[in-house]
Amino acid sequence: MAVHTSQSVVKAAGGNTARGRSRGTGTPPPAPGRIRRGLSTHWYAWTMVAPVVVVISVIIGYPLLRGIYLSMTDADERNVARSIGVNELPATYEFVGVDNYVDALTGSQFLGTLGWTLVWTVACVSITFAFGMALANLLNRRIAGRSAYRMALILPWAIPGFVSVFAWRFLYNEERGLLNKILGGAGFDAVPWLNDPTMAKFAVIAVNVWLGIPFMMVALLGGLQSIPSEQYEAAEMDGATAWQRFRHITLPGLRPVSTTVVLLSTIWTFNMFPVIFLLTRGGPGEATQILVTQAYKFSFEISPRDYAQSSTWGVLILVLLMLFAVIYRRVLRSQGDNW
Amino acid sequence: MRRGITATALVAALALAATACGGGDKSDGGSSSGELSGTVTWWDTSSVGSEDKVFKKLAEGFEKKHPKVDVKYVSVPFGDAQNNFKNAAQSGKAAPDVIRSEVAWTPDFASLGYLAPLDGTAALKNQDDFLPQALASTKYEDKTYAVPQVIDSMGIFYNKKLLEKAGVKPPANLDELKTSAKAIKDKTGKTGLYLRGDDPYFFLSFLYGEGGDLVDAKTKTVTVDKPEGVKAFKAVKTLVDDGTAKTDASDGWENMMQAFKNGDVAMMINGPWAVADTLTGKEFTDKDNLGIATVPAGSAAHGAPQGGHNLAVYAGSKNLEASYAFVEYMTSVEAQATAAGELGLLPTRTSAYAKKEAVNSEIVGFFKPVVETAVERPWIPEGGSLFAPLGVEYTKVLTDQTTPEKAAKAVGDEYRKLLKDWK
Numbered sequence: 001m002a003v004h005t006s007q008s009v010v011k012a013a014g015g016n017t018a019r020g021r022s023r024g025t026g027t028p029p030p031a032p033g034r035i036r037r038g039l040s041t042h043w044y045a046w047t048m049v050a051p052v053v054v055v056i057s058v059i060i061g062y063p064l065l066r067g068i069y070l071s072m073t074d075a076d077e078r079n080v081a082r083s084i085g086v087n088e089l090p091a092t093y094e095f096v097g098v099d100n101y102v103d104a105l106t107g108s109q110f111l112g113t114l115g116w117t118l119v120w121t122v123a124c125v126s127i128t129f130a131f132g133m134a135l136a137n138l139l140n141r142r143i144a145g146r147s148a149y150r151m152a153l154i155l156p157w158a159i160p161g162f163v164s165v166f167a168w169r170f171l172y173n174e175e176r177g178l179l180n181k182i183l184g185g186a187g188f189d190a191v192p193w194l195n196d197p198t199m200a201k202f203a204v205i206a207v208n209v210w211l212g213i214p215f216m217m218v219a220l221l222g223g224l225q226s227i228p229s230e231q232y233e234a235a236e237m238d239g240a241t242a243w244q245r246f247r248h249i250t251l252p253g254l255r256p257v258s259t260t261v262v263l264l265s266t267i268w269t270f271n272m273f274p275v276i277f278l279l280t281r282g283g284p285g286e287a288t289q290i291l292v293t294q295a296y297k298f299s300f301e302i303s304p305r306d307y308a309q310s311s312t313w314g315v316l317i318l319v320l321l322m323l324f325a326v327i328y329r330r331v332l333r334s335q336g337d338n339w
Numbered sequence: 340m341r342r343g344i345t346a347t348a349l350v351a352a353l354a355l356a357a358t359a360c361g362g363g364d365k366s367d368g369g370s371s372s373g374e375l376s377g378t379v380t381w382w383d384t385s386s387v388g389s390e391d392k393v394f395k396k397l398a399e400g401f402e403k404k405h406p407k408v409d410v411k412y413v414s415v416p417f418g419d420a421q422n423n424f425k426n427a428a429q430s431g432k433a434a435p436d437v438i439r440s441e442v443a444w445t446p447d448f449a450s451l452g453y454l455a456p457l458d459g460t461a462a463l464k465n466q467d468d469f470l471p472q473a474l475a476s477t478k479y480e481d482k483t484y485a486v487p488q489v490i491d492s493m494g495i496f497y498n499k500k501l502l503e504k505a506g507v508k509p510p511a512n513l514d515e516l517k518t519s520a521k522a523i524k525d526k527t528g529k530t531g532l533y534l535r536g537d538d539p540y541f542f543l544s545f546l547y548g549e550g551g552d553l554v555d556a557k558t559k560t561v562t563v564d565k566p567e568g569v570k571a572f573k574a575v576k577t578l579v580d581d582g583t584a585k586t587d588a589s590d591g592w593e594n595m596m597q598a599f600k601n602g603d604v605a606m607m608i609n610g611p612w613a614v615a616d617t618l619t620g621k622e623f624t625d626k627d628n629l630g631i632a633t634v635p636a637g638s639a640a641h642g643a644p645q646g647g648h649n650l651a652v653y654a655g656s657k658n659l660e661a662s663y664a665f666v667e668y669m670t671s672v673e674a675q676a677t678a679a680g681e682l683g684l685l686p687t688r689t690s691a692y693a694k695k696e697a698v699n700s701e702i703v704g705f706f707k708p709v710v711e712t713a714v715e716r717p718w719i720p721e722g723g724s725l726f727a728p729l730g731v732e733y734t735k736v737l738t739d740q741t742t743p744e745k746a747a748k749a750v751g752d753e754y755r756k757l758l759k760d761w762k
Contacts, residue, residue, distance in 0.1 A: 077451060083431040084452055084655045174587065175594055175603070195536070195588040197740050283537070284588035285735035300422060303447055303724040 071100055071311035077304035093308070100312040109294075110313065114320075117270060117290040120201075124208045124269045125262060131209065132216025133258075137250070139217070140224045150221075157214035165278040168207045169194075172279075197287035200280050204288050208275045212268075216261060223257030224250065259332055266328075267321055291317050376407035377658040379665045382435040383412060384420040384648070389615035393681045394669075401668045408661050417441075421723070428453040428653060436656040437665055440485055442476035442647050443716065443723040449479035450720035455652045455659060456482040462652065462663040465688075468672075472710075473687040476718045477649055485649035486670045487687035489678065491610045492706060492713035493544055493643040497630045498622055501527055501605040509606075509632035513548070513574060516606075516635045520583040523605045533595045533604040534578060536586035536737045539729040540644070541608055544634040546571040547642020547714045553725050554754060556717035560762040563729070564751030567639070572736050572743030574637060579737055588734050596620075608634055610646065611706050614683045631705050645713035647687070679703050685710060721757055728753035 039046060075093040082089040104110040139150055156164060171178045172193035180190040193203045227249065235245050273292045276282060282289035282297065289297070291313060299310035381398060385391050391414045398410045413435065415423060421444050427434035428448070440448060448454050457463045463486055466474070473487035497509050502519070505526040510516035520531025535541035546552065551567030554560065562568065578584040585604065587594045596613070598604045600620020609617075614629075623629050634643045650666045652659065668674065672694065675686035680696025685706050697703050716722060732746035741749070755761060 077425070077429070080429075082429050082452065084428060084653075089452060169590070173590065173594070175598065195586070195738060197738055200588075280589060283731075283734055284738040285731050285740050287738075287740065302727045303421075303425075303721075304451070305425070 067311045067314055070307055071315050072097055073308050074100075075307040075311075077307070080307060096308075100308055101316070104309070104312050104316060110291075110316070113286075113289055113291055113294050116201075116288070120205065120208075120288075120290055121266055121269045123205050124212065124272075125265050127205070127209045128212040128216050128265060129258070129262060131213050132220050132261075133254075135213065135217045136220035136224055137246075139221060153217055154214045156211055157218075161211065161274050162278055164211060165207060165275055168203075168210075169279055172203055194280055195284055197284055200284055200288050204276055204279055207279060208269065208272055211275065212265060216265065219257055219261045220254060223254040227253035263325065263328055266324065270321060271317065374407060375405045375661045375664055377661050378409045378411055379437060379658055379661050380411040380413060380435040381665065382415045382420060382424065382438045384415055384417045384439045384441070386612055386616050387414055387416065389619065390612065390682050390684070393678060397669060397674050397677060398665075401665055404668070405661070405664065408665070410665065424448070424453070425451075428655070431655050434653045434655060436653055436658055436662040437669075438651055438653065439488065440649050440651045441723075442645075442649060442718075443726070445476050445485045445649050445651060446479045446718050446720045447723040448651065449482075449484035453654055454484040455654045455656065455662075456484060457486065457652065457663070457666075458483050460663045461660070462486055462650075462666040462670075464667055468688045468690055470687055470689060470710075472645060472713075472715055473647060475715060476647070478718065479720065485651035486666050488648050488650050488670050489611075489675075489684045490645070490647035490687050490710055491612060491685055492645055492709045493541075493608055493610045493634055494631045494706065494709055495606055495634050496599065496609050496613070496617065497606045497632065498599070498602055499628050499630045500622075501529060501602060502630070505605070509630060510635045511633075512636040513578075513638075517578070517581065517583050520605075524582065527605070529602065530582070530585045530598075530604045531606060532578065532584040533598050533607040534575065534584040534586045534737075535591040535595055535608075536579075536588050536734055537591035537730070539726050539733045540646075542571070542575060542729070542733050543644040543714075544608060544642055545574050545637060547644065548634070548637025548640055549574060550637070550639030550642075552714070553729070554717055554719075554758070554761070556719055558762070559758070559760070561751050561754040561758065563754065564747040568747040568750075569743050570638065572733075572746050575733075576736050576743060586737050588738055611683050611685055611702055614702050615681075631702065633709060641712070643709060643713050645710060645715050647685075719758075724757055725754065728757075 072095060073093045074096050075091075079091065079093040081091040135153060139146060139153070143149075170176075174180060174190055174192050174195060177193070179193065183189070183191060192199055194200050231249050231253070232245055235249060240248070270290075271292050272290070273296065276288055276290055276293045277296065280288045282293045286294075295310045295313035295317070298306045298313065383391055383394050383398075385394055395412050395414075398412050402408060402410050420438070421441070424434065424438055424440075424444075425448075428451075434453075445454075463483060466483075469487055470490060473490045474483075477483050477485040477487060495509060501523060502509065505519070505523040507519040507522050510519045516532065523529055523531045543553075546563070546568060549567045549570040551562060551565060551571050553563045555562050579586050585598075595604075595607055595609075596616060599607045600617060600622060602622040617623055617629060618626055633641050636642075650669055652662045652666060656662050670687070672686075672688055672691045675684075675688055675691040676694035676696040678684040679686055679691065679694070679700050683700050683702030683706075685703055686692060686694075686697055691697055692703075692707065729750050732741065732750050735741040736743055736746045
């Protein structure tokens with residue numbers, strides 16, 4: 001990211017130059033002489049980006065490297081460096097290589113949690129996308145009170161996430177929650193929303209879908225509005241049905257938007273900490289624990305806190321998401337999208 | 340990854356901050372002049388809305404006695420306190436001077452180096468006056484790291500009116516509990532027992548009742564996966580399966596208190612810390628409606644765990660002298676008598692039981708013999724760590740995700756990972 005920023009600034013600052021061309025033709029990196037010349041010509045640009053580079057490497061680079069390092073040690077609460085008042089206790093943890101990764105990947109806990117995390121991600125993203133698409137299409141028509149509907153549907157986005165989740169927790173309460181009161185009024189038995197593993201999974205997905213729809217809807221609505229209406233008119237002239245118009249104009253027209261939002265929303269959902277943590281704390285038992293909440297648990301909820309295992313899971317999550325993004329882009333590119 | 344990054348970033352940032360600020364501040368404990376001064380920040384973890392009011396008032400009394408000391412009273416919810424203290428203590432920033440530490444946390448904090456040893460300080464006056472079982476949890480490697488503030492155990496709380504209506508007496512054992520619950524259901528339509536399904540502490544009396552235990556610290560053996568442990572898991576599962584008890588995997592405390600205070604359940608297992616809160620419920624505007632009995636016995640024994648709270652001083656406190664004096668004051672005979680009189684909490688000092696407030700308190704009178712026979716927990720640094728794996732499997736058993744046999748085995752396996760070289 002840092003490199004990227006600096007290059008664009010260099011270009012913006014008037015770099016005409018071999019640099020830009022060499023990137024385009026894909027020749028090997030410029031010789032040291034060029035770097036020196038580049039530095040002396042564009043020193044002001046480097047000076048200007050320096051603070052950004054420093055800040056980014058401090059807030060992203062350092063913790064990332066540190067996390068990777070910790071994942072190769074046996075660091076926990078007992079052996080990390082601590083400063084307690086006047087006492088400075090030095091770190092005494094040791095380097096253990098890839099042991100933590102071997103443990104995580106051969107044990108059942110990581111793979112089990114990964115399984116549910118994938119189910120959770122796929123379910124949330126696909127349902128959210130379907131609802132978002134349907135609502136965007138509804139709101140793209142000229143209907144009375146359109147802006148009021150839009151406002152109402154964006155509301156979940158405007159409320160802070162934790163407030164929504166706590167509100168849902170009240171609704172889900174087995175004895176006193178509104179949902180069960182309504183069901184009770186209609187003569188149904190109380191549903192153990194958060195106390196039954198299957199219902200709890202359903203419950204967390206429902207909340208995440210509810211939270212995710214506004215973003216999906218707004219993004220897709222934007223996409224819909226960018227599709228020229230002439231295309232629809234022409235299709236109508238040719239006698240295309242509504243479904244055919246949707247299938248052959250709307251979907252391809254939305255493609256640039258939808259591929260991006262699906263990628264983003266997959267990454268967000270995969271790491272959607274607050275919904276799971278605040279709604280069920282991963283329970284009942286471990287039924288709704290996803291990878292990030294479990295990594296948090298290692299780092300903050302058990303005693304002694306297991307920093308090494310937590311970082312290991314963190315690195316694995318990062319690797320999984322990077323793999324996903326790469327494959328996703330490959331697939332899209334093979335289908336002709338120019339990403 | 341985001342969590343991992345945050346965690347390491349936090350550690351890194353706090354380490355930086357700590358080293359940056361380590362040198363500057365000078366202690367202003369003020370012991371040289373003989374008069375105590377400075378600020379003592381106290382994290383109280385007692386029940387919000389009932390117990391905390393009394394303790395806050397007590398803490399203000401200390402300020403009157405030592406006008407130059409400013410007591411900063413902070414009420415920290417019990418559920419968050421352990422974690423918050425660890426975060427603060429490890430970094431050396433924003434940690435309180437004094438914390439009300441649950442008995443199982445105390446050896447854990449002490450082993451991590453977060454607590455100041457109290458032997459020979461003003462905090463620990465008349466050590467012989469303390470009940471030996473209360474003092475047990477304050478020791479780590481032959482030093483004392485906390486002063487016992489209250490001691491407790493568990494009993495079965497019951498709604499006298501509901502039990503009378505059903506024509507049953509408080510159950511003495513699990514079989515009686517089942518028949519009573521059935522009678523209560525038939526006559527009043529209410530559920531017999533509320534069983535906390537989200538907090539494994541409430542499982543202990545069933546485990547001890549079957550003659551089991553989590554671990555045996557003397558022989559360094561994990562015992563939770565022995566047949567008694569399996570029987571205990573079966574016992575709680577049966578209670579839920581046959582409708583004797585209702586349970587919850589989330590918000591258990593809140594749901595239990597509401598259900599009992601509103602008369603939706605007839606009984607709950609709880610300790611003296613819940614008395615003041617219970618009496619605010621609409622079923623208990625007449626105090627006499629609340630009955631307390633010993634926990635129902637399992638097939639082997641009446642077994643309630645011994646618990647309680649200690650006051651511990653943070654090793655990095657800038658006001659050690661004032662903090663010691665504050666701890667001494669809050670655990671004094673007078674303070675304990677006040678807590679006993681107003682809240683029904685059990686003193687840890689023998690002489691406090693002779694005070695009229697304690698003598699007149701029915702709750703203290705009831706719980707004293709219970710505490711004396713309560714099962715002492717292993718006071719090992721890992722004592723507090725034993726609950727996390729137990730909690731997961733306990734909830735899984737109650738929500739039908741695992742069998743009692745598998746649950747007991749899983750907890751045992753986790754314990755052997757946690758306790759190196761134990762059998």
